[in-house]
Each structure stands twice: as structure tokens, then as C-alpha cells.
Amino acid sequence: MEKKTLFDKVWDAHVIKSVQDGPDVFFIDKHFIHEVTSPVAFLNLEKRGIGVMFPERTVATPDHNVPTIDQDKTIKDKLSRMQVEKLRENCKNHGIDLHDLGSAHHGIVHVIGPELGITQPGMTIVCGDSHTSTHGAFGAIAFGIGTSEVEMVFATQCIMQSKPKKMRITVEGTLGKGVTSKDIILYIISKISAAGATGYFVEYAGSAIQSLSMEARMTICNMSIEMGARGGLIAPDETTFEYLKGKQYAPIGADWEKAVSEWKELKTDEGATFDMEYNFEAEDIEPMITYGTNPGMGIKVVGNIPTTDGMEGSNKKTYLKSLDYMGFAPGEAIKGKKVDYVFVGSCTNGRIEDIRAVADFVKGKKKADNITAWIVPGSREVEKLAHEEGLVKILEEAGFELRQPGCSACLAMNDDKIPAGKYAVSTSNRNFEGRQGPGARTMLASPLTVAAVAVTGEICDPREVF
Numbered sequence: 130m131e132k133k134t135l136f137d138k139v140w141d142a143h144v145i146k147s148v149q150d151g152p153d154v155f156f157i158d159k160h161f162i163h164e165v166t167s168p169v170a171f172l173n174l175e176k177r178g179i180g181v182m183f184p185e186r187t188v189a190t191p192d193h194n195v196p197t198i199d200q201d202k203t204i205k206d207k208l209s210r211m212q213v214e215k216l217r218e219n220c221k222n223h224g225i226d227l228h229d230l231g232s233a234h235h236g237i238v239h240v241i242g243p244e245l246g247i248t249q250p251g252m253t254i255v256c257g258d259s260h261t262s263t264h265g266a267f268g269a270i271a272f273g274i275g276t277s278e279v280e281m282v283f284a285t286q287c288i289m290q291s292k293p294k295k296m297r298i299t300v301e302g303t304l305g306k307g308v309t310s311k312d313i314i315l316y317i318i319s320k321i322s323a324a325g326a327t328g329y330f331v332e333y334a335g336s337a338i339q340s341l342s343m344e345a346r347m348t349i350c351n352m353s354i355e356m357g358a359r360g361g362l363i364a365p366d367e368t369t370f371e372y373l374k375g376k377q378y379a380p381i382g383a384d385w386e387k388a389v390s391e392w393k394e395l396k397t398d399e400g401a402t403f404d405m406e407y408n409f410e411a412e413d414i415e416p417m418i419t420y421g422t423n424p425g426m427g428i429k430v431v432g433n434i435p436t437t438d439g440m441e442g443s444n445k446k447t448y449l450k451s452l453d454y455m456g457f458a459p460g461e462a463i464k465g466k467k468v469d470y471v472f473v474g475s476c477t478n479g480r481i482e483d484i485r486a487v488a489d490f491v492k493g494k495k496k497a498d499n500i501t502a503w504i505v506p507g508s509r510e511v512e513k514l515a516h517e518e519g520l521v522k523i524l525e526e527a528g529f530e531l532r533q534p535g536c537s538a539c540l541a542m543n544d545d546k547i548p549a550g551k552y553a554v555s556t557s558n559r560n561f562e563g564r565q566g567p568g569a570r571t572m573l574a575s576p577l578t579v580a581a582v583a584v585t586g587e588i589c590d591p592r593e594v595f
């Protein structure tokens with residue numbers, strides 16, 4: 130029998146029609162939408178006089194533009210207000226479930242999907258958002274699409290897709306103390322570069338990946354896109370089933386048993402082949418941080434910023450431009466650099482385990498005076514748990530400011546901006562120029578490292594801070 134990868138199995142089960150030398154007609158199980166990339170798609174649908182084919186397969190939430198304070202009041206910023214209102218109107222007109230601001234399951238789209246049990250193994254999931262790859266942690270094929278494809282999915286529940294190439298990244302072994310899944314993915318991207326997986330769909334495998342919680346797996350799949358991949362996925366296992374059991378939209382009773390037995394088949398067959406393979410050892414991974422303006426520019430927190438040795442021409446120029454933006458010099462140690470802001474949040478690391486990790490670390494400590502510390506739960510559910518578990522109290526005592534759910538300073542499309550020239554150590558996924566506000570300097574790290582930086586006020590090794 131033909132040996133298949135996990136990716137092949139899910140892909141092949143969703144091809145409605147294969148077109149010779151062309152893209153496949155590909156069926157989409159779940160479509161998430163938010164206020165930024167859906168309005169034009171809805172508008173075009175209306176212009177063409179057609180409706181949404183399967184509103185019950187579509188789930189909406191406003192997350193990017195929303196303010197993270199006073200969410201019960203009218204949104205002050207006009208554009209943001211219009212976008213959120215448009216989303217409400219469109220969802221109402223088309224019968225789409227909306228998890229609106231202030232409702233029990235409002236939050237970042239990639240946080241609420243898994244939390245509600247909408248995201249399940251073997252599904253195909255799209256959203257007009259690149260970090261849709263997050264949902265791959267459940268053994269789903271999940272990827273970001275453009276606005277014209279959003280329209281296509283509304284109208285037909287299908288898109289035209291060419292099958293990407295397949296890559297497997299295996300991480301074996303046991304993670305050291307203070308090393309988290311964020312460090313794994315920052316390490317992988319630093320090794321293969323921010324463009325290293327372009328054109329591929331990645332399967333993450335190996336004992337180090339299997340040992341991770343669902344939330345930690347989501348952090349890894351989330352950042353697949355930051356190495357150019359179309360998406361990333363992980364075979365479902367007992368950890369996945371345990372996480373999903375009892376969630377609002379998870380199957381129940383006999384349906385649950387049936388689903389789990391099917392989900393158990395969702396793994397790469399022994400002997401199936403990939404177009405590209407990488408192997409890493411967990412023991413080689415240490416707490417990581419980025420120093421430049423793409424997520425591939427990462428080093429260990431105890432490391433030095435690379436020198437320009439061996440770089441030439443435009444590569445060298447781009448590299449120096451990036452360091453200049455960051456205010457760093459080649460060869461310098463990163464440890465000890467002063468920081469102004471810390472941001473804990475986003476669809477990469479804004480889930481309850483992330484907030485627990487930070488609270489656990491800062492308990493009984495105070496943030497440094499030079500630090501402004503923001504903590505933004507990925508969803509209302511996360512916010513609620515953080516209150517119930519006493520984490521908010523711990524964090525506020527340590528000097529952190531808790532905000533309401535949303536993308537917040539991950540991309541600063543709202544009021545949460547890091548001022549020009551200031552340094553932010555952030556649990557998010559992109560460190561591009563201006564990403565967290567015009568002129569803001571972003572350094573990506575794990576929640577644990579961010580917690581340690583908040584306490585010391587400078588780049589430090591979380592393993593050395595007690």
C-alpha cells in the first residue's frame with residue numbers, strides 16, 4: 130500500500146477535484162474570519178448577489194483592531210470602529226456565529242478556535258490570516274488565505290490550491306531547564322532562516338515535540354509561517370484527545386469514540402517520504418532571543434550578535450541596516466542590553482499556560498523600574514482563568530498591567546504601540562521594522578525569558594534569575 134504522510138492523508142481526503150497540471154479544488158471544513166480581511170470579501174459577495182454557502186462552517190471574532198481597555202465602550206478610533214461594526218453587520222446578514230467583544234469567547238481567532246474545540250484533527254481550516262498555521266498543532270491542515278480566497282470560501286466552501294512540498298522537522302530528546310517550545314521554534318528558524326521553508330508544509334515530529342502540551346505545540350505551529358512555510362502540523366495523540374475532550378464543539382458520546390479512532394490513523398506511515406528533512410537535538414536548544422528585524426535573526430540569550438564575517442554586498446548591507454534599526458553592533462553580547470517594555474500576549478504566547486509561566490516566575494518579585502509590562506490574554510476565557518487562578522493578582526503585585534483580549538501590541542493596529550526607539554521584549558511572532566509601532570524595536574522571546582527580563586530590566590538568562 131502507498132505510504133502516506135500525515136499531510137497527504139488530510140490533503141487527499143479534501144480534494145474534491147484534481148485538475149491536471151493545475152491546482153486542486155480543495156474543500157474547507159472550517160473558515161475563521163476577523164475584521165481586517167473579511168469586509169472586502171463580503172462586499173464582493175454582495176455585489177455578485179451571492180450568499181455564504183455554509184455559514185455554520187464559518188466563525189468570526191474581532192481581534193486585530195480592538196482596543197484592550199474599555200471594551201464595553203464605543204471604540205474611539207473611527208477605522209477600527211467601522212471595521213468591527215461591519216463585521217457585526219456582515220455576520221448578522223449571513224447567519225455567522227460571532228464571538229463579539231465582551232462575549233464569553235471573544236479573543237484572538239487562533240486562540241478561541243482551539244479553546245472552543247472547533248479546531249480538530251484531520252480538518253482543513255483557513256482564515257484570511259497567516260498565523261492560521263497555529264491550528265496545525267491538532268493535526269489539521271490550516272493555512273492563511275488572501276481576501277479573494279476568503280470570498281471564494283464564502284461562496285463555495287472550496288479554494289483552488291496546489292499541493293505544497295513536504296518537509297519534516299524532527300526534534301529528539303529532552304528540553305533543558307528554562308527551555309520552552311518558543312525557544313524550539315526560534316532555534317529552528319534561526320537554523321533554517323526566515324525563508325528556509327518557503328513552498329513547504331512542515332510536519333513537526335520527534336520525542337521533544339511529542340512531550341509538549343497542546344498550547345506549546347500551538348506556539349510552534351504558529352510560527353511555521355515565519356520560516357516561509359505554508360503551514361505546520363503535528364500528528365494528534367493522547368495529549369490532543371485529552372485537550373479536546375469535553376470542549377464545547379468537540380464530539381460527544383459515541384461520536385467522540387468514533388472520532389478518536391479515526392484521529393488515531395492520522396500519522397505519517399513508516400517509510401513515507403518527505404521532500405526535505407531536518408533533524409535537531411533538544412539538548413542543543415537554549416533560551417533564545419531575536420536581535421534583528423526578521424524572526425530568523427535569533428541567538429541564545431547567552432550568545433553574541435553575529436559579526437559580518439563572510440557576508441558580502443547586499444546581504445551585508447541588509448544585515449547592517451537591520452542592526453542599525455535595532456541600535457546594535459555586530460559581535461556584541463545581547464545579555465545585559467537595557468529593555469523598556471515587555472509584552473506578553475498574541476496568538477503565539479497569549480494562552481493560559483503562558484500567563485501561568487510568567488506569574489509563576491514573577492511571584493513575589495517586582496518588575497524593574499525601567500520596564501513597562503503589559504500582559505494581554507489571548508481570549509476572555511484566558512482572562513477569566515487568569516483571574517480565577519489568582520494569576521492576575523500576582524502579576525499586578527509584580528507591576529504588570531493587565532489588558533483585555535486582542536492582538537494588541539503584537540502588531541499595533543490598535544492603541545497599544547511601543548514608542549519609537551524603545552526596546553520591547555515580546556512573546557509575539559514578528560520583529561519586523563515598525564511591527565509594534567513606528568520605530569519600535571522588537572526582540573522575540575519565550576514567556577519565561579520575558580518574565581525574567583521584566584524583573585531584571587535587561588536581556589538576561591531566565592535560568593540565572595531566581
Ligand SMILES: CC(C)[C@H](C(=O)O)[C@@H](O)C(=O)O
Pocket residue numbers: 165166193257258259260273540
Ligand atoms: C492582519 C493580518 C492579515 C495579519 C496576518 O495575516 O498575519 C496579522 O494577523 C499579522 O500577524 O501580521
Ligand code: SF4
Pocket residue numbers: 192193237239258260475476477535536539540557558
Ligand atoms: S496576535 Fe499577532 S500574529 Fe496573531 S493574529 Fe493577531 S496580529 Fe496576527
